[in-house]
Amino acid sequence: MNSMTGFGRGIVTTEAGSFQVEIKTVNTRYCDITIKSPKQFNIFEDKVRRLIQSAFQRGKIEVSILYKESGEQEKDLSMNRALCGQIKQFLVEEGFYADVKEVPLSAIMSISSDWITVEEPPTDEEAIGRALEEATKLAIDGVLTMRAKEGIAMKADIAKRLEGIETLFAYMESRRDVALAHHEERLLQRIQTMLDKVGVDFQEERFMQEVAILSDKVDISEEIARFASHVVQLKEILEEEGPIGRKLDFLLQEMNREVNTMGSKGNEITIVDTVVQLKVELEKVREQIQNIE
Known part of the structure; x- marks a missing residue:
């Protein structure tokens, strides 16, 4: 797992002078490459771009090519x-x-x-191309090292957040049956009060059927099952090789959707409070995921 934030520098010195390539990357949805170089090196930009594209899948990538002429060159x-x-x-x-x-x-x-x-002395384009390629590869290695290092730290942070999310989720799951029972009890009392006011006889079988139908509208069992499945998937994706940012982003959207549904169905203060805490933790995970390649 790699971060999309990184920096690398490659310097190669030849008889013609010193070639320096700096690469800076930050997070963005796609792969966006910008190259700045001296005019005489514009012909090499496509080659540098291809090297960058082969190394990075996502990120806003700024490449700066600098050249310092050798004082030993005779003019x-x-x-x-x-x-x-x-x-x-x-x-x-x-x-x-x-x-x-x-x-x-x-x-x-x-x-x-x-x-x-x-x-000016004759330009050896082939030698310049080799020097720029070597400097670019050195810069890429620097970026990859930094992105991998930050990715390890981000993975540890997300794993820690997931532990907190699972604790909150387990508490919500433990309150599900209690909340449903309380809802049914309150519903029974309200309906019974209404029947008493209008003088209608209590028909227990039909009465309980109606209560079951109404209670199903506040039951969060399905959302809990799907959320639990998403947590397992998220853990599995974190262990995958290669770019995983988009997968995680999509999965987190689904988790937020389930939590929002639980919140709208929640009829007990403990569940509502837990939903709020879950959303806070999920937002912190989302912020990290936005910077994962």
């Missing part, structure tokens, strides 16, 4: 002497200087720098 300088001469002549003709020999470099540069060019 070729070339000068357009004709253009340089034209600029000097222009400055003399305009009266700024008396002779072309007096024109300083700063004056020439203030007019134009196009007369001198810096030629």
Whole structure:
């Protein structure tokens, strides 16, 4: 079980310079990848994206590619002497200087720098691609390690929450028959009072049938059975390998639905109070599940 929150950094140094890839992930419903890189590395973004997609199923993933040029690289300088001469002549003709020999470099540069060019050394795209791939894999490993570590902590927290949920659920289950008996007793008393007021004879068999029908509307036996089954399923899913976040999210929705139904049917204060506590604990579990891949 992995969290969707993580960070990793990979640095690879070559003769051309230092390549750094940083990956930051946070929770989101789908896999959303954003890559920021220097312009000259745009051609490698698809390759980086494929590596990311193969490693992560869900999460908002921000990738940052940084490059620091090596100071050892030699660059070729070339000068357009004709253009340089034209600029000097222009400055003399305009009266700024008396002779072309007096024109300083700063004056020439203030007019134009196009007369001198810096030629970058030839780019080895294959070597750059390998360096970026290696740096990306290192960053991915860092993210996976962090996500796995946080996933262990989240799993322990959810397991602890489940223990509390099971305790509350067991108490609610123990009160089910008592609550139903109290409901039937109150119902009998109310109906008997009404019959006495209108002077209608008490017909026990039919009377008990009606009570049973009305009591069935507040019986939470089915909801209890389904909720218990969901708890077992949740525990099993927590032990599965791979992405389980969506499964857990769906299952928790079902558990909340059963608890809400119990609350609407509940006719005893102890059951209503327990429903409130269950909803609080389920919400805490839901918050954790939102960050599970």
